[in-house]
Amino acid sequence: MTGNPHGMATITWVGPDDWEAFRDVRLRALADSPDAFAVTLAEAESQPESLWRERLSTGDPRLLALDDDGRPVAMGCLRVPPERSDQAYVWGMWTDPSHRGRGHARALLETLLAWARERDLDVTLQVTEGNATARELYVSFGFEPTGETEPLRPGAPLSVETMVLRRG
Numbered sequence: 001m002t003g004n005p006h007g008m009a010t011i012t013w014v015g016p017d018d019w020e021a022f023r024d025v026r027l028r029a030l031a032d033s034p035d036a037f038a039v040t041l042a043e044a045e046s047q048p049e050s051l052w053r054e055r056l057s058t059g060d061p062r063l064l065a066l067d068d069d070g071r072p073v074a075m076g077c078l079r080v081p082p083e084r085s086d087q088a089y090v091w092g093m094w095t096d097p098s099h100r101g102r103g104h105a106r107a108l109l110e111t112l113l114a115w116a117r118e119r120d121l122d123v124t125l126q127v128t129e130g131n132a133t134a135r136e137l138y139v140s141f142g143f144e145p146t147g148e149t150e151p152l153r154p155g156a157p158l159s160v161e162t163m164v165l166r167r168g
Helices: 016-032 041-045 049-055 104-118 132-140
Strands: 002-006 009-013 062-066 072-079 087-095 122-128 144-151 159-165
Touching (some): 009 104, 016 041, 016 072, 016 087, 062 104, 087 104, 104 122, 104 132, 122 132, 132 159
Parallel strands (some): 087 122
Antiparallel strands (some): 122 159, 144 159
16 A cells, blocks of 8 residues: 555555455445445455455556554545546445544545546546435535436435536
């Protein structure tokens, strides 16, 4: 892990050798906020080490926010699909409940969006309907709703709203 101080948190880029720390925070996120993610905790728990390492080997940003003790307390990721090299997708945004309201999500998103801006990418994300706090954060960065919604996952009663931040 490599990090840079960012306000009260240290924002850290993670790679394949950091798979255990990344897995830990991802599983905590899925346990805490199951209605915020398309993947379930059971699905993530069953994934082998090789898949976690592969996910961290793409070159796309995978970030953690570390508290003063170096413990991961928030995460945020960006994916550039091979079929859409002009588009990045934010996923996995989460902050530990005991660390919410401290600017970790904002710091993570600023870092992700700076990376996307350097590459002249549009950025898309999905937010669970009813998650007003997350939606307000995304709107404050200029994300706009596309009008598209879809189920959180097959058979789920909740929907996600697609939002986009256009380059330029």
